[in-house]
Amino acid sequence: MKWQEKVVEASHDVSLRPTRPADLEFEMQLDVECFGFSLSKAQEYNQRIKNEKGQDRYVIEKNGKAAGKVRVAAAAGEAWIYGFAVTPAEQGKGIGRSVLNSLISLEQSKGHSLFLEVETQNAHALKLYESCGFTSYNIQDYYRLSL
Structure with a gap:
């Protein structure tokens, strides 16, 4: 999904x-x-991703308590969001929206286009991403190999 221009609002109780x-x-x-x-x-x-270059890994905190994680990899004018997760106990409380808005503002200030990947069956995440201004531009079907 790619972020399209949209006004974003920051939250003060959620930080990275x-x-x-x-x-x-x-x-x-x-x-x-x-x-x-x-x-x-x-x-x-x-173990593998902690050694990758060109990325920032964050813990999401709400009121000073760990509530999730996210990773941002940037190169060639693009920033990609990966591994975005909020603890099940904290989901549905606006944390994800706040984090996305913060990342949008941060990466936009750097002149980056912002992208993310999401499982097409994850309706809850898709709804959040779309409401924050992300739109689908490329859809891939993934499958599991059965042996």
Whole structure:
């Protein structure tokens, strides 16, 4: 999905801070709870992405308490949002909208076009992204290989 020009509003009770080594357990737990990873897959995935260049990894905090995570990779005038997750207990409270609005403002100030990927079956996330100004521009069908 690609963000189209739309007025955004920031929230003052939600913030982003760079991840720290102590956040790894929290990040892996979000991958398990929000993306259906096994714990071993979450460990492998987080080990791999923490060494990737050209990206910023954030913990989302609401009123100073960890509530989610997001990763932003930027290059060639584009910024891509990945691994955006809010803890199940905090979903539906406006945290995702606030984070998206903050990221839109941040990346727009850098002159970046903003993109994200989302599972087409995730109606809740699609509704949020569309309400924040993202539109579908490329849809891919993914499938699992059964052996």
